[in-house]
Amino acid sequence: MTRTVRIVGVPMDLGADRRGVDMGPSAIRYAGLADQLEATGLTCIDDGDVAVPRPEERDPDAAQPTDGQAKYLAETETVTDRVADAVSDAVSDGQLPLVLGGDHSIAIGSVAGAADADDLGILWFDAHGDFNTPQTTPSGNVHGMSLAAILGIGPFEDEPWAVTPEIDPANVALVGLRDLDDEEKRLIRESDVTAYTMSDVDDRGVTDVVDDALSVATEGTDGVHVSLDMDWLDPTEAPGVGTPVRGGVSYREAHVAMEYVADVGDQLRSFELVEVNPILDQHNQTAELGCELVASAFGKRIL
Ligand SMILES: NC(=[NH2+])NCCC[C@H](N)C(=O)O
Ligand SMILES: [Mn+2]
């Protein structure tokens, strides 16, 4: 790949309960992201971080919402609008945006910016579906609702900022699911997205599953957005995440999946790496692994 990567940091923690995920972009940069990508033959531009409201600027009532159960929805919109602008600027400059989180709510902005007027497919690597709505969420945390928001499911249908009409659910694939809330399961089943659970990975192997998921996201679309939640991996490999779930993919499974992603070449529109929480991490292991996986997705090979 000879593309120019534009790094956009988003020190966002409004969408998650565990503080510390706002330090993700620093930890990922500190782990040597730009050097690894340049060693892979890419040119990197680091745009710095998008501004996120500081704790003193946040509405304390928004932490305990009364109408609809989504915490900090207005503040989240402010941030995701900024993310969308940064991502769409990179895309119009012919660059490959690499968004560093931050909690997974930022995907609402990444996808809005990457889709612009084009048909975009989405590949969502995650232990979770992030398919809750303000009606079904058990936590009120928007990082558990981001994919539903992107697709305008349930009450999100009335949130113009959240709906991304360029996304056809038939071009959305989730990979590695293993922790879904009951109502969330129902919403996923009722939608047209394709969901591959860890049982599918067990049965068929990760390469077969990712191959199918890539077809879902690429067929009939102009490009693909890849969203990599680090809790997709097993917590033994990626302990620095706010919502770890046992039984995730291994180190090698994660790498080979990202090598398959690289095979889409120019169809890769944008990439985001989210949920790295350095406070919960061990010696920055999760951020380092995140950098390695981005490098594999962007073309790094062993030999
Ligand atoms: N992006 C994530 N880590 N999401 C975790 C979501 C957990 C749970 N399903 C919730 O909605 O609260
Ligand atoms: Mn997750």
Ligand SMILES: [Mn+2]
């Ligand atoms: Mn997620």
